[in-house]
Amino acid sequence: MAQYEIGIEQLEASIEADKALIRPPLYRDASGNVWDGQGEMPTWLKRAQNAGVSIDFFLDSSVEKQG
Numbered sequence: 016m017a018q019y020e021i022g023i024e025q026l027e028a029s030i031e032a033d034k035a036l037i038r039p040p041l042y043r044d045a046s047g048n049v050w051d052g053q054g055e056m057p058t059w060l061k062r063a064q065n066a067g068v069s070i071d072f073f074l075d076s077s078v079e080k081q082g
Contacts, residue, residue, distance in 0.1 A: 042073040
C-alpha cells in the first residue's frame with residue numbers, strides 16, 4: 016500500500032464499492048452450483064431445463080428477488 020500511496024480509507028472505499036457489485040445467487044442446485052441470473056445461463060441450468068425441469072425449481076428461497 017505504501018508503494019502506491021494507498022491509505023486505509025481508500026482501501027475501505029474500494030472494498031465497499033466492490034461489495035455493491037456482488038449479487039447474491041438467485042438459483043442454486045443440490046451440487047452447489049449457483050447463478051445470479053445475470054449473463055448467459057450456465058450449462059448446469061441449461062441441462063436441467065432441457066431435461067424438462069423448470070428453472071423456478073432452482074430459485075433460492077433465502078434470497079430476496081432483485082428488481
